[in-house]
Amino acid sequence: MTRVVHKFGGSSLSSASRYQAVAQIVVGQCQLGDCVVVSAAGKTTNTLVKLWQSYQQQEQQSFNDILLQVENHQIELINALFQGEKQRQLADILLTELQVITQAANTKTLNEAELLAHGELWSARILANYLSESGLQAQAIDARTLFTVHNGQLVHQQNKQACLATLDNDHIFVVTGFIAADDQGNTVTLGRNGSDYSATLLANYSDAEAVSIWTDTQGVFSTDPRKVSNAIKYPKVCREQANLLARLGNPVLHAKTLSPLKNTSIKLQVRSSFDPEAPGTEIVKAGYSKAKRFITSFDNLDLVRVDRLGVNEVREVSQLIQHSIHHFVQNGEEFLLLPGAFTHQVSQYFAGRLTLVESHLQGFALVAPKADISALELQAKSVLTEQDVVLRFAHSDEDYALFLTDQAIDSDVLAILHDKLVNKGRELAVIIAGLGNVGEVFLEQCQTQVARLQAQFDLKVVGLLRSQQMLFAASGLNLDNWQTQWQNEAQAYEQNEVLERIEELDYEHKVVVDITASESFSLLYPEFVKRDCHLISANKYAGTAQQDWYLSLRQQLEERNLLWRYNTSVGAGLPVNFALADLQNSGDKITQVEGVFSGTLSWLCSEYDGSKAFSDLVLEAQAMGYTEPDPREDLSGRDMQRKLLILARELGLSLDVDDIDLEPLMPEHLATGSWQDFLAKKDELDAFYETKFAQAKANHCELRYTGLLSIAEGGKVDAKVGIAFAEQGSAIANLTPGDNIFVVKTLWYDANPLVIQGPGAGKEVTAAGIHSDLFWLCQNLK
Template sequence: MTESQRPQNKLAKHAVNVHKFGGSSLANAQCIERVVDIIRQNCQLNDIVVVSANGKTTDSLFAILAQTESSDLTAALSELEQQQLLLINALLNEKSSKQLTPLLSTDIVQLRTWLSNDIIQHRNDILAYGELWSARLLSALLNEKICPSNSVDARDFLVIDNEQNCVVDHALSSAQFKTRLQFGKLAVITGYISRDSRGKTCTLGRNGSDYSATIVASLVGANNVTLWTDVDGIYSADPRVVPNARKLHRLPNGVAKELGRLGNPVLHAKTLMPLVNENLSHHCHLHVASSFDSQVAGTEIGTFGNIAKQELSVTYLNDLILAKSASFIADLADDVAGSSRASLFKKALVEFSPICSDGEQGFIVINQYQQKALSQWLASHDVEVTFIPTAIIATVGHNVAQRGDIKARFKRSLKSAQPLFLVSSKNNHSVIAVLAEPCSTELLNKVHHDMTKDSRHIGLVIAGLGNIGERFLELLPAQLNRIYALENTHLVGLLSSKKALINNDGIDVNQALSLFKQEAKPYNNDELLAWLSNHPYDELIVVDITPSEDFSLLYQDFFTRGIHVIGANKWAASSGTEHYNTLVNTADKNNSLWLGNTTVGAGLPINYAIADLNNSGDTITAIAGIFSGTLSWLFETYDGSTAFSTLLINALNQGITEPDPREDLSGRDVQRKLLILARMAGFELSLDDIDCTNLVPENLQNISREEFLARVNELDDYFANALTDANKKASCIRYVARLNVDETGNIQAKVSLEVLPQTDAFANLTPCDNIFQISSHWYQENPLIIRGPGAGRDVTAGGLHSDLVNICQQLTHKQHLVKIKGIN
């Protein structure tokens, strides 16, 4: 943390981010050092850090509470002390170690006293030591390596009503918290522990540190909370059980809360309570990220648009009890009349917060540990009840209970399981099936597949909004509506050379260009790459419709981030051999797809044909053709009746040539296209390996465009003589690209003006057409020929859409590796 990053006045001590680190993230010295690096890269002094106990420390304390033999207790305390000493000595310098070691010894003495004399009275005090030691150690390490820091015992400010409800006294806790923050120091706060109004230590339940983090965020009005854990986000099912679970990049608050309530292994319902409190004026987003792979974007929980609301997930809970009673049956008439039956059912809902319930069917579903309490409560009301062991499986998503198609699909997927009941949650964010048997792995995987098989979301970024880019966008709405492979593809970014419009909630494809004009902001490459590194989609595709070499240099960064590229831009595909090979290897390493059908031949499927021959086992021996629509038009039209220079100016005025026609006449474009096809065919070539005939005389090559156009008639004699000589041979002149491989494997490649017989396949084209001729072991006597428009607004935009459909079809079957370090 640099001096410029540190707050310069007390007003800066407003927490903008809360970072919570779980026990697995702090399990050993290596993990803690990784956490320090995360804090160095992601925290400011005005942020707050919340910590769990190191590793399994809390488990050890629970085990110690269960010890009965004094010898066992002594051994367990000694082992616990040694574990903490190992961390202290491994991480801290001598000075800091000498400060913490006596404090630890004092704590162990206190623990031994409480365990020997008054274990019941001090049970929670004993459990609190894990977080105290963790906060103290991390704060000392931060003081050494990063910035000034102080550890804060949450019991000094956090007040709750009791351990059962864990409702925070917000006003008192907030006032007391402000007195504990020290200006110029990064606060490291204990998770999991608090106190009640009498000053007695309370815990917030297992995994309560997550709840601590969101409570702290609500107390200080933080903008973001990041839960650094051992998985890289929230998944559509428990990834330990469902290998095909996919990351849910963004979850609406209500959906996340419902997921936590229904058994998600990472989220817990209490965690979200402070963030969805409608009485709080500030808005806070929750992030779940992996401390073991901090560069991977995790899951964000907050308020989002329609794309995030389309997410579906499947969760389950076993070991439940269904309590059924006639006294629970409460129809509408009972409810209106305020009958005892209706009120009893409502009281049960308040008292036991069941997993699900149905007043018409007369049942509630609770956790098994609640059975005794419920039985006693109902006995006090003189009510008979039947208990049935059950389980649940649920589909969770925004308002899924109101989506008939989702409910019907869920019901179909459960046909073999024959659920007892199918009920909707009160918040409409889940549809829950009550099962007579525990939810099996097979059932969970089947239901997950049926519910989420079409839910992969693909973000689309369009770079280049010129003539072709505009046409691509004009075609996009219809394509998204009629092509199944594009069903979950969303336009999320538009880029020109200087401005960008990025919207994670999607850009209306019907108003894309007008929205860009109204809302686009200046950007630089660093800002673009920062967003691309944290995009909230399963996959991201960049469609490069620019002619920019600078933009093509970003491909390496795209591929490093696992981003896919569709390129009409020829620069990357025809770059130097070393750079090109690096791009290909980086794309392969990161599972990025790179398609560039329109780099050669506009929408003609020449790249597909070459790739298909290679992938099918054929061997290509020659590639030839006319690859330039401009040169095709010029030489198909030039018959000598009009001077070549006049024809060239006419083509320029019609937009057939580049603004400087020498770009076409130089042959460099054709040379690059031949190189791209050669590489596609598996040959390792560079531009220097391809001889190129420049049709512009040397004395006209290095002058200004204006001077060239003024002297363009100097081209006439050369082309007139060439045409005359060809006519004498009943032939014509064409600018041709050729690559040949001889029997020894030697490659000859060139692009040049050739004299061809009038019967040649390249001699009689529609002006502007391209033609490609491929010879191979399979196509020897009669080469494969592909011919058609090689340029044009519609065909090029269509070729890009062809690549888009192709890439989305491939991504449908792509599976991401779930990185799990161990879900607590």
């Protein structure tokens, strides 16, 4: 089975040294069973076209001179690449073929397609023999034995059978591009850029995994890099935009090249044979790449209007002139934009139905995401006015805009257009995991927050994850109706599918925002980091994982220059981590952090005054949704234990969760058994709490449940979570029910500690805290 089809164009084979460079690429990139499709070397096809023209015009001397040019070029290649018997053998075959051409010309039987086919035949023969001389099992294949055309149409099923029968896994096959045969065995050509088309056809017919188009450019750029020095090379371009660019005359890819890949999983990439180590551009299926911005310029075009345009006539005319034609409708009328050299031929085809609207047009087309086109069209017109470029005709559609002018768009104007319309701020793709209460509020807040952040970043929410469903849109989701999109388009997924979609995102930066409470999802963080994702967590598990795992994750983030923020994992929206970091960055030293880090336990302890049983308050808090479904999770203190560990690690301390002493807010034996078992023994909880409460009052204190982290002068750390007696009048004793509080002592804040207090839970404040982390990330990336 063919794994990869590689195609090399004429510029890649223009000299002996280029053949040698291509051979090195084949040796490094190909395996047995792969195919290499070749164009004619250098300008050979153009020279053969001139040879045909001199034959038609019966210019014998010109014919002989051009044929000698052809011979000299091919002999030069053979002599430079081969020696001895192989050199003589190939030269003899070439001279025999040239004699046949001369004889056919003399007898007036020369055929154009058969003449032009020689360029590809010579390239395939030379490269296959050179590869064989280098020790590879290489074989030249004439594509006329693989591709059959009937009444101008490729016979796909027959061609597929021919390819599968011919192409084994014992050779690297060097296949001629550009040519095919009809039912009678006569040579036909596949038209302009037919070798690229041959490569994708061959990939389709042979069930290949991928196609690599090797050219003299490094990939697909935002505009012509020869004219604009800061043109952007895109790592990925979606097929829809590639097709549109092809119809608009972009020279890198052509519309028919892409057609055999429709509805297949075959990968297509454009790479440079002059710089094979450079990453190229991958042309990917819809949804696997965000829409990009392009400016493609053109010249010498004619704009025509056609009456009663038939369904297939654009395709037929395009085949007739072997060139892409752009068709559009404006005000109910059908227009074609075509190369001026073919206008007469096209006019004859339409026989009186064609009207020339504008001729000798220059200009450019702007291709961009649908949401951007309207604003960009206005900007483009403003730039043209500033540069004194007069528009002759303009047209816009949902994903492109045409600007046709009298004067050429020179490099200076093109550079200005590119800077204004294409070069943007940095890009950030946001993937949100967790669409519960906080996640939904976060998305609601995104509608205004994203607009604010886009002044600095091209920020788009591209993925949503919930349980076992995902929704991805590489160009960005519409946040105004994400619920509808979710209902209509969300799909079940496996873990590897999520990782694949994230890896495919071709943004400058990516961030996974984890609003789940899932330990298993947090274990995916190293996989996200491998795919160059920053992390924002409201999930506490990663920050409290085993020290070795945690330190390994931190190291991976540092190695890839990635950022991780999890301020909301402690204190919801309160700026606790920010404050601790600022204090340390200022040169201060933190000696103690004490506080209440649970809104549930804050409310329970502050509300209890002995007038009702503590267990009744617990049940009341459960009914109001303040607690976990099983309130013993709150009473165990494990949540506060994890939060204290996060704070300790933020201070650079090497602790694991077991290094923090834990005293539950209930008798330990009540943690076992079912919830019903607990309810049956709730009197024991009441007695336990009442005793602790009485002890606090006897000491003129308030009963609170706190976390305490102390760092002694020698670096000794004391960390514990449990019942505490807060002195009356202190900040912790006066805590508002439900609030979190953090009392921070430092060298500078010792006698009068720094106090951070406020709601430590709630979907609105938590969502806002996550947005604060996102803003922090953007600021640091900027």
